[in-house]
Amino acid sequence: xxxxxxxxxxxxxxxxxxxxxxxxxxxxxxxxxxxxxxxxxxxxxxxxxxxxxxxxxxxxxxxxxxxxxxxxxxxxxxxxxxxxxxxxxxxxxxxxxxxxxxxxxxxxxxxxxxxxxxxxxxxxxxxxxxxxxxxxxxxxxxxxxxxxxxxxxxxxxxxxxxxxxxxxxxxxxxxxxxxxxxxxxxxxxxxxxxxxxxxxxxxxxxxxxxxxxxxxxxxxxxxxxxxxxxxxxxxxxxxx
Amino acid sequence: xxxxxxxxxxxxxxxxxxxxxxxxxxxxxxxxxxxxxxxxxxxxxxxxxxxxxxxxxxxxxxxxxxxxxxxxxxxxxxxxxxxxxxxxxxxxxxxxxxxxxxxxxxxxxxxxxxxxxxxxxxxxxxxxxxxxxxxxxxxxxxxxxxxxxxxxxxxxxxxxxxxxxxxxxxxxxxxxxxxxxxxxxxxxxxxxxxxxxxxxxxxxxxxxxxxx
Numbered sequence: 518x519x520x521x522x523x524x525x526x527x528x529x530x531x532x533x534x535x536x537x538x539x540x541x542x543x544x545x546x547x548x549x550x551x552x553x554x555x556x557x558x559x560x561x562x563x564x565x566x567x568x569x570x571x572x573x574x575x576x577x578x579x580x581x582x583x584x585x586x587x588x589x590x591x592x593x594x595x596x597x598x599x600x601x602x603x604x605x606x607x608x609x610x611x612x613x614x615x616x617x618x619x620x621x622x623x624x625x626x627x628x629x630x631x632x633x634x635x636x637x638x639x640x641x642x643x644x645x646x647x648x649x650x651x652x653x654x655x656x657x658x659x660x661x662x663x664x665x666x667x668x669x670x671x672x673x674x675x676x677x678x679x680x681x682x683x684x685x686x687x688x689x690x691x692x693x694x695x696x697x698x699x700x701x702x703x704x705x706x707x708x709x710x711x712x713x714x715x716x717x718x719x720x721x722x723x724x725x726x727x728x729x730x731x732x733x734x735x736x737x738x739x740x741x742x743x744x745x746x747x748x749x750x751x752x753x754x755x756x757x
Numbered sequence: 758x759x760x761x762x763x764x765x766x767x768x769x770x771x772x773x774x775x776x777x778x779x780x781x782x783x784x785x786x787x788x789x790x791x792x793x794x795x796x797x798x799x800x801x802x803x804x805x806x807x808x809x810x811x812x813x814x815x816x817x818x819x820x821x822x823x824x825x826x827x828x829x830x831x832x833x834x835x836x837x838x839x840x841x842x843x844x845x846x847x848x849x850x851x852x853x854x855x856x857x858x859x860x861x862x863x864x865x866x867x868x869x870x871x872x873x874x875x876x877x878x879x880x881x882x883x884x885x886x887x888x889x890x891x892x893x894x895x896x897x898x899x900x901x902x903x904x905x906x907x908x909x910x911x912x913x914x915x916x917x918x919x920x921x922x923x924x925x926x927x928x929x930x931x932x933x934x935x936x937x938x939x940x941x942x943x944x945x946x947x948x949x950x951x952x953x954x955x956x957x958x959x960x961x962x963x964x965x966x967x968x969x
Contacts, residue, residue: 567871594877604872608890617886618876663872670876 518543518674518705519564524573526559526729533559535729537573541674546706548716548737551726552752557709560726561678564707565589565596578673594622597667601679603659605651611638611662612647615669623670630669637665641695657688664695675699677708713756717741725749762933763942773925774946780842780914780921781907787847788907789900792854797884799859810855817852823913825849830917842914846907853903861896862888894965901958905951912947922946 519541526534533556541547549557562568564575566582566589575582577592606614615637616630625633638644641661651659660680667675677696681689693715700706700719710716716723716737723740725733725748733740733749741757744750798810817825822845829845830836836844865888873883915924926943930936 565875567875590874590877590879592877593875596875598872598875600868600872602866602868604866604868606869606872606887606891618878621882621886622877666876 518545518578519707520574520576521560521564522574522576524560524563524575525571526556526563526568527571533729534563534570537731539724539731539734541705541707543673543705544703545721546700546704546708546719547722547724548720549707549709549724549726550711550713550716550752551732555726556729557724557726558678561676561707561709564676565593565598567598594618594670595673597670597672597675599660599663599667599675599677599680601682603651603656603663603683605654605659605663605666607651609650610647611643611649611651611654614651614662615666618666618670634665634669637668640698641665642691655688656684657691660684660688660692661695664692664699668699674705674707677706677710679709679711681710681712711756713741713753725752727752758938758941759935760938760942762929762935762939766929766933766939769925769929770922770942770946773920773922773943774950776839776919776921777908777911777923778950780839780846780911780919781904783843784846784850784907784911785900785904787843788850788854788903791847791851792858795851795855796858796862799855800862814852814855817849822846822849822910823916826913826917838914838917838919841917842911842919846911846914850903850907853906854900857899857903858892858896861892861894861899864895865891897965898958898962901954901961905954908950908954909947 521537521539524534524537525532537560549560551557559568563570564577566575570583573583577596580587580592582589582592606617609617612631612634615634616627619625619630619633620627635644635647638647641664643658643661643665646654646658646662651662654662680696681692684692689712693712696706696708696715697719708720720737722734723737724731725740725746727748733744733746735745740749741753744753795810795813798806799814801807825848826842826845829848830838830841833841869887869891870883873887878886911921912923915921915927918924922943926939929939933939
């Protein structure tokens with residue numbers, strides 16, 4: 518579904534991603550772990566071109582997103598993204614946050630969009646907040662709404678950029694629960710996270726990155742219990 | 758102090774105040790559209806648009822309004838005075854408003870742009886739906902300030918003969934041979950206008966910040 522080929526990304530002289538090659542297949546849950554500054558968020562942001570790769574290709578459902586002639590907006594509709602800082606639109610109500618994309622981009626009429634948004638709100642357990650504004654919500658609630666907003670576009674893949682890192686500890690669980698439910702329903706997901714327990718439970722594959730490179734890829738069971746690389750071992754010994 | 762001219766001449770001050778307000782209001786509206794266009798040009802990736810906007814803003818802010826007014830009025834033949842005044846002041850104001858808008862847009866969290874674009878919203882829709890409405894919160898107070906500046910600076914259009922408050926004050930001085938007191942009246946009116954507007958803006962800002 519997503520093919521990453523010879524991907525490089527530099528910020529000035531700093532090479533953040535060094536020759537990444539990877540394929541993500543439909544229905545797969547891939548979790549990317551690694552120390553801060555390892556390039557994992559940058560890699561994720563290259564997948565929908567929020568960061569433009571310095572060289573290399575990102576091919577999504579057969580379309581080379583890195584081709585300058587491609588209309589990236591059309592493909593971004595099919596790639597949902599959830600951010601660490603939620604990035605809800607503060608001047609729009611919860612319902613407006615969720616229905617904006619479907620109404621403006623998918624051409625849904627308002628009634629239909631609201632009906633779908635309410636179904637999503639039920640699935641994230643926040644139907645009672647439909648008319649609230651983001652500043653009236655807790656961090657966990659904001660992130661659940663952000664997930665609903667991304668899902669409203671009916672994406673083929675969901676990208677999560679440290680979705681629980683900005684949350685108070687007691688709110689992490691409610692967001693992870695929703696992500697687990699998504700994974701169980703067969704959503705293709707790429708998740709950058711520090712939640713190792715979650716990675717163990719949900720991931721099909723875990724990618725360990727360090728210094729802009731993929732150090733090790735394996736099933737969570739293998740990667741966490743019998744890491745092959747020394748760098749993986751030393752990282753895991755610090756975080757587990 | 759001799760204010761004996763007021764019963765006979767108060768209508769001059771009233772109609773002058775009317776013109777001053779009309780001129781300032783029209784200028785704010787046109788300056789807003791011009792400023793918005795310039796701000797978007799200046800922040801765009803297109804180098805030609807960007808350099809046009811930058812040169813315009815620098816040039817207008819670096820030359821006196823009086824010269825800009827003369828250039829418009831004497832440079833374009835058969836232009837009615839009021840039109841020339843509105844055009845010159847709008848040209849001038851657009852440069853300042855552009856900077857206000859640019860700063861207001863710059864203060865919107867980067868994550869808003871990223872969230873909107875990652876949904877698939879094109880640049881234009883992102884600005885219209887997400888960035889501009891939030892930037893307005895930063896922009897409106899500064900824009901109110903600009904409106905106050907405009908009311909004061911509009912006195913300059915009296916030199917091309919627009920019957921604004923300043924011009925009519927001079928008329929009263931000429932007709933009555935009273936040099937000083939009409940100026941006191943005019944200053945008082947300008948102050949009431951700007952002070953009232955600034956109080957109104959404060960109230961407006963307070964109401965807008967309720968949602969924060």
